[in-house]
Amino acid sequence: MQNLSEGTRRFQRDVFPAKAELFSRLATTHQPGTLFIGCSDARVVPELITQQDPGELFVIRTAGNLIPAYAPGADGVAAGIEYAVAVLGVADIVVCGHSACGAMTALAEHHDLTALPAIADWLRHADAAQARTANATTTGAGAGAGAGEPETVATLVRDNVAAQLANLVTHPSVARALARDAVRLHGWVFDIATGAVEELAPASGRPAALAVA
Ligand SMILES: [Zn+2]
Known part of the structure; x- marks a missing residue:
């Protein structure tokens, strides 16, 4: 302290x-232009990475940058999304994963989480990402990368950003804003070692181009 x-x-x-x-x-x-949804990881600091001043980013950080799909019932992540989109009217939403993510590593390496029930439950929100990565690994796109190898973690990080973008769209406030063409969605992966930010093609979750060199 x-x-x-x-x-x-x-x-x-x-x-x-x-x-x-x-x-x-x-x-x-309070008029932020962007809703930034990132991982709680201490090494991934949204305002530092994007060089934004106070007031410019509305930030939600969760373990593994997971966004539960919309479901009736109160939920802090859903409330934050709804406030940013429906009340503050952000024009852009960034979902940002990162290299060496502890949450994605635990899934990729099949860590035993029986003593960590809250984490185990929470990580279920990455089930679709995990299924996608497992399929790609066995069918060629990620072939050669065994479970737990860095390529698999990196692939899961990307697939997870795509999966969480899909979850994001299930939130009514986001669906409404998209229907009015009032918001744009972006998937990023931040590399801790180099500071690079990779922008993912929204539909595929595969790298599209370097958003920021
Ligand atoms: Zn993380």
Whole structure:
């Protein structure tokens, strides 16, 4: 906690004054342009990766950047999505996976999660991603990559972004915004070692192009 206290003091002394005008405006307005859904992983910091100021990203971070498909009943992720899309009117939604994701590694390497029931349950939201990767591995696209090898984890990370984008569309607020052509969806994978961001082709979950070199 000492680090956090020192950091807060440094923020107030060295950072805030230069952004005082921005924070003054933000005190009464909240109009982010983008909903960024990323992993809770401490190494994947949305505002740092995208160099966005406070007020520009509405961020939801979950373990494995998983987005449960819409279902009746309260759920914090669904509420955040609904607020960002239906109330704040974000124009873009980014679902961002990343290299060396602990959640995807646990699935790819079939870790024993019996002592971690909450994690085991939560990771079920990646079942479709896992099925897709398993199929690709046995039919050629990922052939040669055995379970647990880095290629499989990397493939699962990408397939998971595609699967979570599909889950995202099941949320009524997102479906409504898409029908009005009011929102665009993006799938990204952030590489921790190089800082590269790869944009995935929305339909396939396969790499399309480098969004950011
Ligand atoms: Zn992760």
